[in-house]
Amino acid sequence: MLKGEQLSFRYRVNQPWILRDFSIEINKSEIVGLQGPSGQGKTTIGKLLAGYLQPTEGRVTIDGKPLPNQGYCPVQLIFQHPELAMNPRWTISQILAEGKGTSRELLQGLGIHSNWLSRFPHELSGGELQRIAVARSLNRATRYLIADEMTAMLDTNTQALIWRAVIDYACQVEIGILVISHDIALLKYLCHRRIDLKAAH
Numbered sequence: 571m572l573k574g575e576q577l578s579f580r581y582r583v584n585q586p587w588i589l590r591d592f593s594i595e596i597n598k599s600e601i602v603g604l605q606g607p608s609g610q611g612k613t614t615i616g617k618l619l620a621g622y623l624q625p626t627e628g629r630v631t632i633d634g635k636p637l638p639n640q641g642y643c644p645v646q647l648i649f650q651h652p653e654l655a656m657n658p659r660w661t662i663s664q665i666l667a668e669g670k671g672t673s674r675e676l677l678q679g680l681g682i683h684s685n686w687l688s689r690f691p692h693e694l695s696g697g698e699l700q701r702i703a704v705a706r707s708l709n710r711a712t713r714y715l716i717a718d719e720m721t722a723m724l725d726t727n728t729q730a731l732i733w734r735a736v737i738d739y740a741c742q743v744e745i746g747i748l749v750i751s752h753d754i755a756l757l758k759y760l761c762h763r764r765i766d767l768k769a770a771h
């Protein structure tokens with residue numbers, strides 16, 4: 571289980587608290603939605619759970635153990651803008667190699683073409699590039715996925731294709747997912763349960 575326990579966070583001393591005593595649990599194979607008004611701290615929660623930020627108070631654990639502070643993080647975070655999470659000088663195959671071995675089935679499910687592999691990130695569309703980001707993140711070392719507005723900028727077909735592939739893969743290997751989105755219909759469709767940050771505050 572991925573747990574954030576009594577998380578409090580502020581970006582700097584003397585700045586307001588973004589989170590106060592916020593707790594969250596995500597079980598393996600569970601798909602949890604996180605919704606709430608803009609600026610309430612959804613992305614901050616995602617970054618805390620994936621180890622990009624350290625909580626000012628509280629702790630993040632997987633099965634009772636803290637996240638590793640070096641090496642590959644079993645909690646992977648995918649943002650809305652894949653180009654910001656990729657080295658622009660690397661080819662797509664170099665970028666995919668950063669993951670810990672992506673299954674052929676997942677590459678097929680995501681509709682990744684072999685002729686994309688020798689290209690650079692700027693030579694793919696946003697939707698194609700997001701599929702590469704997903705493929706890189708979903709591998710045997712990943713236990714949880716934080717999808718922060720992962721498909722918000724994509725057309726409905728690409729959105730459906732990506733989510734179908736992600737859910738199929740996550741079910742097979744029992745990955746837990748936190749879906750952060752303003753799209754309540756998407757959350758209702760995908761998630762086993764939803765957390766409303768407005769209500770939680």
Ligand SMILES: Nc1ncnc2c1ncn2[C@@H]1O[C@H](COP(=O)(O)OP(=O)(O)OP(=O)(O)O)[C@@H](O)[C@H]1O
Nearest residue numbers: 581582588606607608609610611612613614615752
């Ligand atoms: N690096 C930073 N330094 C200082 N304040 C920040 C930083 N990043 C975010 N914030 C502030 O923290 C608060 C929460 O931001 P966060 O991005 O977590 O909200 P959110 O709920 O994801 O918003 P949205 O729905 O608009 O994406 C906001 O008030 C934001 O201005």
